[in-house]
Amino acid sequence: MSQNKAPKNNVFYRNQNWHYPKIDRGEGIYLFDVNGKRYIDACSGSAVANIGHGNQEIAAYTAEQMKRIAFTHLSRWTVDTIEECAAKVAEWTPGDLNHVYFVSGGSEATETAIKMARQYFTERDGKETKKWKVISKWHAFHGNTMGALSMTGIPERRRIYEPMLLDFPKAPQFYHYRNPWGCETLEETSIRAAQALESEILKQGAENIAAFITEPVVGAACPGIHPTRIYFEMVREICNRYDVLLIVDEVMAGFGRTGKKFGVDHYGIIPDIITAAKGMSCGYTPMGAAIASQKIFDTIMVEGSGQFIHGHTYAGNPLSCGIAAKVMEILERGHVVENAETQGEYFMEKLHSLYQYPIVGDIRGKGLMIGIEFVKDQKTKEPFEAQQNIKGKFTANCMEEGIVPYPGGGAVDGIHGDHVLIAPPLSITREQIDELFEGLERGIRRTVEEFAT
Numbered sequence: 398m399s400q401n402k403a404p405k406n407n408v409f410y411r412n413q414n415w416h417y418p419k420i421d422r423g424e425g426i427y428l429f430d431v432n433g434k435r436y437i438d439a440c441s442g443s444a445v446a447n448i449g450h451g452n453q454e455i456a457a458y459t460a461e462q463m464k465r466i467a468f469t470h471l472s473r474w475t476v477d478t479i480e481e482c483a484a485k486v487a488e489w490t491p492g493d494l495n496h497v498y499f500v501s502g503g504s505e506a507t508e509t510a511i512k513m514a515r516q517y518f519t520e521r522d523g524k525e526t527k528k529w530k531v532i533s534k535w536h537a538f539h540g541n542t543m544g545a546l547s548m549t550g551i552p553e554r555r556r557i558y559e560p561m562l563l564d565f566p567k568a569p570q571f572y573h574y575r576n577p578w579g580c581e582t583l584e585e586t587s588i589r590a591a592q593a594l595e596s597e598i599l600k601q602g603a604e605n606i607a608a609f610i611t612e613p614v615v616g617a618a619c620p621g622i623h624p625t626r627i628y629f630e631m632v633r634e635i636c637n638r639y640d641v642l643l644i645v646d647e648v649m650a651g652f653g654r655t656g657k658k659f660g661v662d663h664y665g666i667i668p669d670i671i672t673a674a675k676g677m678s679c680g681y682t683p684m685g686a687a688i689a690s691q692k693i694f695d696t697i698m699v700e701g702s703g704q705f706i707h708g709h710t711y712a713g714n715p716l717s718c719g720i721a722a723k724v725m726e727i728l729e730r731g732h733v734v735e736n737a738e739t740q741g742e743y744f745m746e747k748l749h750s751l752y753q754y755p756i757v758g759d760i761r762g763k764g765l766m767i768g769i770e771f772v773k774d775q776k777t778k779e780p781f782e783a784q785q786n787i788k789g790k791f792t793a794n795c796m797e798e799g800i801v802p803y804p805g806g807g808a809v810d811g812i813h814g815d816h817v818l819i820a821p822p823l824s825i826t827r828e829q830i831d832e833l834f835e836g837l838e839r840g841i842r843r844t845v846e847e848f849a850t
């Protein structure tokens with residue numbers, strides 16, 4: 398064996414060509430690396446650290462709860478933290494979405510939701526029901542496990558796994574900036590996008606469709622895209638008409654990210670299932686949930702078999718549930734969701750000045766879930782070539798400036814977008830928004846200069 402070993406890289410996901418700064422600690426919206434450099438965490442990890450880093454109240458609570466009881470299995474025991482967390486989640490969710498099935502992350506949440514949908518129809522109509530397919534959208538992300546990836550509409554993520562994926566149909570995304578119908582108004586795009594869902598249901602046969610899943614504000618796949626109330630009202634009506642469950646994937650948008658408790662609160666409709674994770678525990682523990690409406694709970698648990706055929710070891714563990722309940726208490730006490738709305742509006746106003754830079758094509762979002770799309774030509778919306786990696790270069794330039802954005806998305810069927818997600822902790826102050834904006838602007842200037850030379 399060679400004595401001359403290369404530096405060790407035991408962490409599988411690390412790309413050899415990328416320099417990973419080593420983080421020492423976090424405090425509020427800031428991260429500090431081991432060399433003392435300070436960064437603004439402009440994406441909260443991946444829209445996770447909504448109450449910021451280093452929260453001492455959570456740290457003290459976690460230590461106490463760990464000493465009391467860290468783990469019990471949900472199939473045999475209950476603990477006050479589990480019940481309190483479920484009750485609090487039910488208070489936060491709209492309508493009759495009151496039945497919380499805990500899991501440990503976003504992909505588990507979306508997997509759980511589609512199994513719930515399948516079991517709902519099986520219990521209601523019998524085993525012969527053909528309803529199993531789930532329609533999702535292109536330019537959408539629902540996770541990386543096989544069921545979740547089958548719903549994810551990002552070709553680069555699917556490509557090599559395609560033979561292993563479920564045959565789930567796709568509808569077009571509500572992507573007004575690059576809509577395939579040439580619509581000029583949001584209203585027109587809303588109608589065309591909702592009609593496209595209806596066409597897909599009819600093409601597949603409604604008898605085969607169990608659910609339609611959509612993000613309320615799009616996250617990693619095409620950051621910041623948000624449909625309209627008209628679209629969601631039409632989607633709700635279409636789902637009702639064809640007996641299709643509506644799943645809204647709030648894994649990124651939920652728990653305050655968009656300036657409302659849930660993204661769907663912007664549109665005034667009630668889904669059948671909401672999925673959540675990320676901001677539910679703000680990164681202090683792995684956590685997620687699929688939250689079901691009364692009719693789903695009753696059909697499976699009251700009138701049906703009384704058992705949802707599913708489960709994960711860490712589902713509903715007392716520690717994670719306690720932390721999630723504490724997070725909601727902190728969000729409420731500090732009016733943090735309202736802060737996300739106010740700071741989001743202030744930030745968006747400032748961001749609009751970035752259109753002065755020729756590479757900025759579209760800026761969109763709700764609350765503190767904001768996407769910036771880069772283009773080669775503002776007028777024609779011509780995108781950069783993928784190999785130019787503008788989002789990667791912009792991200793690297795921002796990192797130099799002490800700002801951490803999140804590169805997102807990619808091309809779908811020739812509809813290209815090169816975007817980043819900006820999603821700082823929801824506890825951010827106005828002064829910190831100014832600081833973040835200035836850093837982002839410096840990052841854009843550096844990128845413009847780089848592409849001009």
Ligand code: PLP
Pocket residue numbers: 443502503504505507538539540541612616617646647648649650674675
């Ligand atoms: N759904 C949405 C909307 C997401 O944004 C994500 C993650 O980014 C997921 C699902 C998957 O969550 P996880 O990475 O926790 O499995």
